[in-house]
Amino acid sequence: MKFISFAAGLxxxxxxxxxxxxxxxTLTTENFEEMVLNDxxxxxxxxxxxxxxPYCKPFDPEYAAAKxxxxxxxxxxxxxxxxxxxxxxxx
Numbered sequence: 881m882k883f884i885s886f887a888a889g890l891x892x893x894x895x896x897x898x899x900x901x902x903x904x905x906t907l908t909t910e911n912f913e914e915m916v917l918n919d920x921x922x923x924x925x926x927x928x929x930x931x932x933x934p935y936c937k938p939f940d941p942e943y944a945a946a947k948x949x950x951x952x953x954x955x956x957x958x959x960x961x962x963x964x965x966x967x968x969x970x971x
Contacts, residue, residue: 904943922957925946925959926960927943930965946959
């Protein structure tokens with residue numbers, strides 16, 4: 881019974897982690913330099929997060945709201961997030 885509860889918890893946690901920062905560009909070690917560092921036309925606001933971090937979760941709706949804000953439509957600002965646990969070489 882404990883194994884089933886543990887497995888269900890892992891599935892729930894993975895689902896939450898997948899949804900974290902799903903409204904913004906997803907960065908990885910492979911595309912960070914190309915998309916962010918080599919972009920001379922846009923400013924990037926990047927959230928460095930860990931799936932397990934309870935302090936990172938409140939930023940997801942804030943990033944989504946900022947990205948969807950009509951005032952940002954004509955600005956050259958891009959929003960992105962990178963999972964630091966899966967992309968340790970980037971940080």
